[in-house]
Amino acid sequence: MSLNLYHRYLNEKQQQPHSYARDLAAMLGVSEAELTAARVGHDAVRLADNPKAILAALADAGELKAITRNAQAVHEVTGAYLEQQLDGHVGLLLNPGGVDLRLFFSQWHSAFALCEETPRGPRHSLQFFNRHGEAVHKIYATAQTNMTVWQQLLTDFQSPESAPLALSPATPTQYANEVDTVRLEQEWRAMTDVHQFYLLLHRHRLSRQQAFNHVCDELAQRVDNQALPRLLEQLQQQANPIMIFVANSGCVQIFTGRVQEVSPLRGWLNIFNPNFTLHIKAEEIAESWITRKPTVDGIVTSLELFAADGTQIAQLFGQRQEGEPEQPIWREQLAQLLTTG
Known part of the structure; x- marks a missing residue:
């Protein structure tokens, strides 16, 4: 075979x-x-x-x-x-601007x-x-x-060549059919760290988009799917540093820095930096959301991109250090996406 x-x-x-x-x-x-x-x-x-x-x-x-x-x-x-921290349930490589990873080893x-x-x-x-x-x-x-x-x-x-793979089919996640919108929004507003959002989704058994659709626009607002190319153009021009997250079931990889060259090519929207490259199938962005999550340092705003099947394609944040507020220019850039279409 x-x-x-x-x-x-x-x-x-x-x-x-x-x-x-x-x-x-x-x-x-x-x-x-x-x-x-x-x-x-x-x-x-x-x-x-x-x-x-x-x-x-x-x-x-x-x-x-x-x-x-x-x-x-x-x-x-x-x-x-x-800068590896591999002992916990989630492995970490903490090299902002370099190889910056979150590793879910149960999936490896x-x-x-x-x-x-x-x-x-x-x-x-x-x-x-x-x-x-x-x-x-x-x-x-x-x-x-x-x-x-x-x-x-x-x-x-090196392992024996005959070691079996023992693969199993993926099963879709079962999400809640009903949403307690009042409690969801109360708990969202009570967050003090963006990482608490994962726990919120788990408690309510919701997908990210379910949560976004059941809170007010102040917390999550859908924008046009041309938001990403418009935002990258601003980032290239204004040169403020950002963070770009791309994830799958077992790994989150993070870029921190400035966007240098943006180039659409054969259906892909690309960023070309000396030590960083991003390729996104722009035509397969089915939903784009601006979200705002409370932290002890103030609101943290992001652009989140999703495919037609609901999986997350990427997240973009303004670069900030813990203990610092979000960049005003980043908030302005995302606010402009709400007024253009």
Whole structure:
């Protein structure tokens, strides 16, 4: 089965040389993890399912490229895997302006190392998947990576090729059918930290959009889906620093800094900075919301983008340090999105 899938992959790749593995897997009717497993023995190696130890070993590898994506957004940051806190339920890499990650290890299920031949030479990567076969995080070596450390990692963590994936189908989250709008808004207004919003949603068994639709416009207000390109144009011109979050089931990746170059290309809206790249399928933004959440430092305002199936594509915030109020210019930029359409 794996050999047959591998040959089908080679044929599809020859027909679609510019398609990514995620897209090729979809064309072949399998998950990306299944396709990667079929490449073991060719250009892939199975690694031990021990992401905390693998990430810890990367602290000495120097420069790496971190990639976290979902179906509509790809977030790429180049930097070092330093300032790691991996002991808790949620792992942290705290490098604002660099590789800044929140890692939900309960979702990390399998790991592989790949060495792919490209016109520019071998491309080395570590790729991690959830139990549904979806990629949660990928790490690529760069020209500045310490390849001695990288190769030692492969030696230390290589797993038997026959290790089964044991994938399971994803099940949709069951949300509440009724909403106590009064209590929801009271608890929203009583928040003192933006992270409390996740607990609020959990208590009420609501999706983010359900919550947004059941509070007043002062807390959450829907805007036109051209909000993102208009906002990025302002950010490029005014050069105030922001934060961009892209997440999937197992990882949140954060960029902190200024937007330098914005470029639409073949249906993607792109940001190109020296050490940061963002790609968003602009046409697949189905809902855009401006939200306001109370904190001990004042209101924190964000732009949140969603796909048609309700999954979150990305979040954007004004950069701020804990203990500081939000940037006035950021609030003004989002306020302008409410008056244009």
